[in-house]
Amino acid sequence: MLKNENFRLVLISLIFSASVLVILPRIEIYVSNKLLKVDSYVGGYSPKIFGKVIDLSDFKKGMDVGGMERVVFTIGDAGTENVETNSQLVKEITEKRMKSGGYKEYQVYISKTDGKYQLVVEVPKYVDINYLAVLLNGTGNLTFKTLKNPAEWGPEEAARLVASPDSWLPTDISRSDVSDLAISKGSTGQDQLQIIFKPEGKAKFNKVAKENVNKPVAFFINDQDFPVLIPVIDESLAADALVDPTLTGYFPQGFLQSFLIQYKNGPLPVKLFSPEAFDVAPKFGSNFIEKFGLALLVGFSATLILSLIRFKKEGILLSMSVFLSICLFLALVKVFSVSVNFALVAGTLTALLLFVEKGYEILYKIKLEESKDKPFGYVIEKVFGEQGDIFKYVIILLFFTMLLVLRSAKGELVSFIYSIVIGCLCLPYLYFVFKTLLETSGGKKK
Amino acid sequence: MISGFINTLETCKEFIIFFGVVVGFVAIFSSPVLKSVQKINRKRIVALFIISLCLSIVLSIVAFFGYVLFTKYSYENLNLYLLFTLILSINLNLSLVVNIRREISRAKKSMSFSESVGGSVRRNFRKVFDVIIYYLLFLLAILFLANREIGSFIGMLFISVLVCSFVSAFAPSFICKLSERIFK
Numbered sequence: 001m002l003k004n005e006n007f008r009l010v011l012i013s014l015i016f017s018a019s020v021l022v023i024l025p026r027i028e029i030y031v032s033n034k035l036l037k038v039d040s041y042v043g044g045y046s047p048k049i050f051g052k053v054i055d056l057s058d059f060k061k062g063m064d065v066g067g068m069e070r071v072v073f074t075i076g077d078a079g080t081e082n083v084e085t086n087s088q089l090v091k092e093i094t095e096k097r098m099k100s101g102g103y104k105e106y107q108v109y110i111s112k113t114d115g116k117y118q119l120v121v122e123v124p125k126y127v128d129i130n131y132l133a134v135l136l137n138g139t140g141n142l143t144f145k146t147l148k149n150p151a152e153w154g155p156e157e158a159a160r161l162v163a164s165p166d167s168w169l170p171t172d173i174s175r176s177d178v179s180d181l182a183i184s185k186g187s188t189g190q191d192q193l194q195i196i197f198k199p200e201g202k203a204k205f206n207k208v209a210k211e212n213v214n215k216p217v218a219f220f221i222n223d224q225d226f227p228v229l230i231p232v233i234d235e236s237l238a239a240d241a242l243v244d245p246t247l248t249g250y251f252p253q254g255f256l257q258s259f260l261i262q263y264k265n266g267p268l269p270v271k272l273f274s275p276e277a278f279d280v281a282p283k284f285g286s287n288f289i290e291k292f293g294l295a296l297l298v299g300f301s302a303t304l305i306l307s308l309i310r311f312k313k314e315g316i317l318l319s320m321s322v323f324l325s326i327c328l329f330l331a332l333v334k335v336f337s338v339s340v341n342f343a344l345v346a347g348t349l350t351a352l353l354l355f356v357e358k359g360y361e362i363l364y365k366i367k368l369e370e371s372k373d374k375p376f377g378y379v380i381e382k383v384f385g386e387q388g389d390i391f392k393y394v395i396i397l398l399f400f401t402m403l404l405v406l407r408s409a410k411g412e413l414v415s416f417i418y419s420i421v422i423g424c425l426c427l428p429y430l431y432f433v434f435k436t437l438l439e440t441s442g443g444k445k446k
Numbered sequence: 447m448i449s450g451f452i453n454t455l456e457t458c459k460e461f462i463i464f465f466g467v468v469v470g471f472v473a474i475f476s477s478p479v480l481k482s483v484q485k486i487n488r489k490r491i492v493a494l495f496i497i498s499l500c501l502s503i504v505l506s507i508v509a510f511f512g513y514v515l516f517t518k519y520s521y522e523n524l525n526l527y528l529l530f531t532l533i534l535s536i537n538l539n540l541s542l543v544v545n546i547r548r549e550i551s552r553a554k555k556s557m558s559f560s561e562s563v564g565g566s567v568r569r570n571f572r573k574v575f576d577v578i579i580y581y582l583l584f585l586l587a588i589l590f591l592a593n594r595e596i597g598s599f600i601g602m603l604f605i606s607v608l609v610c611s612f613v614s615a616f617a618p619s620f621i622c623k624l625s626e627r628i629f630k
Contacts, residue, residue, distance in 0.1 A: 064596075284593045291592045299587035303580050310576060342596050343526055346603060349584060350530055353607070354537055356580050360573045361541055390544045393479065394537055401467045405460050405529075413460055416526055420533060 008436045015429070016324050019331035021045070022056055059289055059334055062105055062341030062412065063124050067282040071133060073119040075110075076270035086269045087117045094119060094136055096265035101135055101258075103127070104414045105339050119272060122280070124339065133275040135258045138222035140266020142195075144173045144208065145218045145227070153215050158230060161216070165225040168218050171208050177201025181263055183256050184246070191256045192248040205245065209238040219247055221259055223271065289340060296326070296348075303356075311363050317441060318359040321434035325355050325426045332422045343412040347419025354394070354423055355430050362387050362434065376442065384435050391431050399424040454521040455507075461528040465503075468536060469496060482551050493625035494563075494618065495543050501621070502535040502613045503528065509605045523599060531606040538614040542570055563622045567615070574611040581607050 002008060026044025031037065044057040061067075075087050087110045094108050098121070107122040123132065145168035147153055147161070161167050180196040197205055208217060213235055218227035229249045237243060282288065300323055307315030329351055338344060362383055369379040402420045409417050472495060480488045510527055513519060546563050585604055589597030 284596060288593060292588070295587040295591040296584075298591060299584035302583040302587065306576075306579060306583065342599055345588070345596055346526060346530060346600065349581070349600060349603070350533055352584065353534060353577060353581060357537060357541070357573070357577050360576050364573050386548065390541050393540050393544065397468065397471055397536060397540065398533060401464055401471065404467050405464045408463060409460050413526060413529075416529065417460075 005436070005440055008432070009440060012324065012433055012436060016327060019324075019327040022331035022334055023327065026057060054335060056334055059340045060126060060337045061124065061282075061289070062339040062344070062415065063107075063122065063280075064283045064341045064412075065288045066125050066340075068122050068124055068280045069127065069129050070278045070280050071121045071123070071129060071136075072111075072276050072278070073121075073136065073272040074274055075117040075119055076273060082269075083117055087119070089269050090119055090272070093140075093265055093268055094121065097135060097261050099410065100261045100265055101132075103132075105341070105411060107411075125279075129277050131254065131258070133277075135261060137272050137275060138259065138262040138266070139268045139271060140175075140259075140262035140264075141221070141223050142175050142178065142263065143220045143223075144171045144205070145169055145220060146171055146208065146212055147215060150212070150215050158216070161218075162227060162230060168220075168227070171204070171217075173201060173204045173208065175263070175267060177204055181260055183260060186248050190248065191251050192246050193256050193259075194244060194246045196244045202242065202244070206238070206241045209233045213238045222262065284342075292345065300326075311367070313441060314363055314366065314438065317437040318356075318363060318434060321430055321437060322352070322355045322359060324433050325430040326352060328429055329419075329422055329426045332425065333419065336418065336422065338418045338422070339412075339415045341412045341415055343414075343416035344419050347416040347423070350416075351419060351423030351426065354427065358387070358391065358394075358427070358430065359434060361390070366438075377439075380435065380438050384431070388431070391427055395424045395427050450521060454524045458525040458528055461525055461532065464529060464532055465499075468499070468532070472496065480547055483547055484550075487550055490622070490625040490628075491543055491546060493628055494546075494621050495539050497621045497624060498539045498542075498613060498617060499532065499535050501617055502610045503531055505613065506531040506606050506609045509609055510602070513602060513605055517598075519598070519602065523602070527602060527606060530603050531610060534606060534610045535613070538570075538574065538610055542567070542614060542618060545570070560619065560622050560626065563618055567618045570618075571615040574615045578607060578611050 021043060022045075024043025027042050029038055029040045029042060032039075046053050046055050046057065048054075075083070075090055091108055091110050098106050098108065103123065105124055106127075107120075109120050111118045111120050119136075121132070121136065123129075148167055148169050152167075153161075177198055178195055178201055179198045182194045182196065184192055184194055186192045212233045214232060216230040216232050218230045220227050228251075229247055231245075231247060231249075237245065285291070300319065303322075304316065304319040307319045309315070311318065326348075329348070333340075333344065333348075365383040365387065366379055369383060370376065374382075398420055402417050402424070406414065406417045406421075472492060476488060476492045480491060483491065506528070510524065514521060549563070581604060585597070585600050588600055
């Protein structure tokens with residue numbers, strides 16, 4: 001079917017239309033007169049693909065383009081000798097937590113204001129600040145406590161005891177006794193936390209369990225005053241000295257996952273206090289995306305003239321092919337939620353250069369072959385056949401190396417790498433469009 | 447200033463990984479890709495490719511250092527600048543290498559390696575010149591219509607476009623002689 005010219009043209013039109021619909025923001029269309037009544041919109045859709053809703057209402061704006069949230073924590077222990085070392089440690093742990101939490105674009109630094117050390121975290125506005133504050137605030141510690149007065153225990157007392165920090169006494173089990181934590185799903189699908197103890201930790205836990213059969217052992221995290229759970233120890237758990245306990249309860253969505261990140265990248269040497277969030281305006285102005293879009297269009301118009309002067313009709317076809325490829329590129333950027341920042345702008349220009357360089361290479365080859373008085377149709381087949389190799393090598397080399405580099409990349413660089421990967425995906429499309437347009441314009445007939 | 451530059455260079459982890467992986471890939475896949483070429487010429491082509499990449503990067507670094515020296519621009523985007531340079535250089539040099547492969551395969555036996563390269567390089571020159579103008583037009587559009595700050599960053603990338611283009615347009619003949627000396 002791909003050999004049929006009409007089919008290829010329809011396919012290109014469909015891909016172009018889909019790309020434009022993806023790129024466009026939601027534009028309301030409202031017409032109400034005697035002849036016509038329309039109340040609809042175009043663009044900014046939220047299609048559901050494989051059960052997942054893809055939000056295409058707007059590009060994902062990075063810190064430079066969409067502004068940012070600056071979250072400031074006061075670091076505890078101000079005034080002590082270790083505060084500088086602790087602050088540095090807090091910064092390192094915060095960076096690890098951000099990385100484990102899947103955040104790609106952020107900045108973490110320590111500032112000193114009025115003699116107080118502060119941890120400053122800057123993230124784009126699309127980030128959930130409340131979740132972030134919880135993730136960074138927790139110390140990552142875990143403790144087990146038993147009742148001060150075991151005789152007062154009864155199921156009806158549970159709610160009162162949970163709200164009463166003074167009713168609990170710490171045991172000697174600490175995070176140093178735990179070798180790992182794991183999250184699994186319970187029989188009813190709820191999250192549960194499995195605590196894997198070291199041998200000495202297992203012995204300590206077994207001792208506590210034996211002393212508290214049919215009594216609660218409270219589980220505290222992040223040095224908080226109130227327990228997360230107060231599971232009651234049953235006889236079978238106390239009797240099995242080798243078992244790793246599993247905590248089952250109705251945890252809020254993402255609660256255990258965030259504690260796991262805190263635990264695995266912690267513990268914080270000091271507590272963090274009173275997170276405050278501040279809005280910071282975008283560095284590149286409020287309507288950068290619109291301005292950049294306009295600049296791209298003007299750039300295309302200027303280069304269209306250049307191509308027209310250099311290669312006449314074939315030059316225009318190249319400009320059209322590059323334009324269609326860039327539309328697909330931007331649509332994929334939106335679909336894959338790549339953050340728009342200055343690195344993405346650089347990536348877009350790099351992709352554009354790849355497209356243009358390949359296009360010009362083809363046009364110069366066509367010119368050369370045409371000068372030998374060969375028929376245009378034959379020239380196109382020959383040149384595209386030869387150029388196919390170059391396209392293939394560039395795509396393979398850049399696509400796979402960029403995916404490897406992506407593993408270690410962080411910050412704005414991630415957008416640049418994604419843009420090159422997407423550019424590699426669009427290169428075959430450029431090849432396909434340019435060949436089809438050249439053939440349709442008379443290549444085969446000649 | 448120089449120590450700041452060297453410290454920044456040391457943090458360009460992604461660039462170093464990228465460069466290492468590219469050189470590794472080229473070394474591994476040169477045999478199947480260049481199987482129609484004599485072994486000695488195959489080695490010369492690989493050498494030409496890698497020397498050309500290195501030359502582009504070294505000259506781009508020197509140009510970047512000069513740019514910072516005159517404009518007081520910060521070093522913070524060096525990693526991105528180097529990645530951009532490497533991608534551009536790979537793209538230009540891969541096209542060149544595949545063209546050289548074709549020239550060598552087609553060439554008469556009496557034609558030397560340098561002569562085969564000469565034809566490809568001449569055609570490359572005009573294309574590279576057009577690419578420079580194309581980039582310049584987009585740079586001007588972004589500079590005047592989008593944002594000056596990002597325009598200055600893209601302007602910095604223009605240095606890299608110039609360096610890579612000139613290396614791929616003028617240096618292959620010199621690098622070719624060098625690779626002929628290395629692999630006699």
